[in-house]
Amino acid sequence: EAGVAQSPRYKIIEKRQSVAFWCNPISGHATLYWYQQILGQGPKLLIQFQNNGVVDDSQLPKDRFSAERLKGVDSTLKIQPAKLEDSAVYLCASSPRVREQYFGPGTRLTVT
Amino acid sequence: GQQVMQIPQYQHVQEGEDFTTYCNSSTTLSNIQWYKQRPGGHPVFLIQLVKSGEVKKQKRLTFQFGEAKKNSSLHITATQTTDVGTYFCAVARGAGGSYIPTFGRGTSLIVHP
Numbered sequence: 001e002a003g004v005a006q007s008p009r010y011k012i013i014e015k016r017q018s019v020a021f022w023c024n025p026i027s028g029h030a031t032l033y034w035y036q037q038i039l040g041q042g043p044k045l046l047i048q049f050q051n052n053g054v055v056d057d058s059q060l061p062k063d064r065f066s067a068e069r070l071k072g073v074d075s076t077l078k079i080q081p082a083k084l085e086d087s088a089v090y091l092c093a094s095s096p097r098v099r100e101q102y103f104g105p106g107t108r109l110t111v112t
Numbered sequence: 113g114q115q116v117m118q119i120p121q122y123q124h125v126q127e128g129e130d131f132t133t134y135c136n137s138s139t140t141l142s143n144i145q146w147y148k149q150r151p152g153g154h155p156v157f158l159i160q161l162v163k164s165g166e167v168k169k170q171k172r173l174t175f176q177f178g179e180a181k182k183n184s185s186l187h188i189t190a191t192q193t194t195d196v197g198t199y200f201c202a203v204a205r206g207a208g209g210s211y212i213p214t215f216g217r218g219t220s221l222i223v224h225p
Contacts (some may be wrong), residue, residue, distance in 0.1 A: 009224075014220075033213070040216050041217055041218075042200050042216050043216050044215070045213060045214065045215075048212060056212045091154060093155075099143075099160070099204075099213075100145065100157040101147075101153045101202075101213070102156075103156070
């Protein structure tokens, strides 16, 4: 079974620029999560989708972050404009109904 | 929202020593999950505990859910260098049957050969 795919793996941008991340979950997984993980901390949930509907986005900074999951499969997370404090690893995870999460390799973002 | 405290933040052990990390909540939990993240890697699901007082074992790893379902522990017997990484617990918040995960800060295990 193929795992969760994410791209790019690394991205370096300057502050105020835009960036987008892509995630392809495990086939058949209805739930998709985007996390932000700052060095030395646990993953922080940004947004959770169930199929193509949003379950929770209470911790998503909506003035600069946006996410969508078209057709209930792939998802993109965008930051516009980026700030220095957005430097982190962005993790995508998916899960079947039993709630255990399968994480992708993550995208390491550096904002300079 | 649901908060969970994980202790200790770091633990250094000599190879062969035991290791325990704890996850504590002020409210009753419906379930708790444990994940392991190797340095430079991504979290990998280890186990989910649901029942009060539940104990599950995976080789040298023992997971326990408290009787009151407010705390949990992960114990590793005779650590090996392959156990190096950060161990996270994750709990659920949300109402009406929704499951919205919240991760602890993690305990980083350093094993000295």
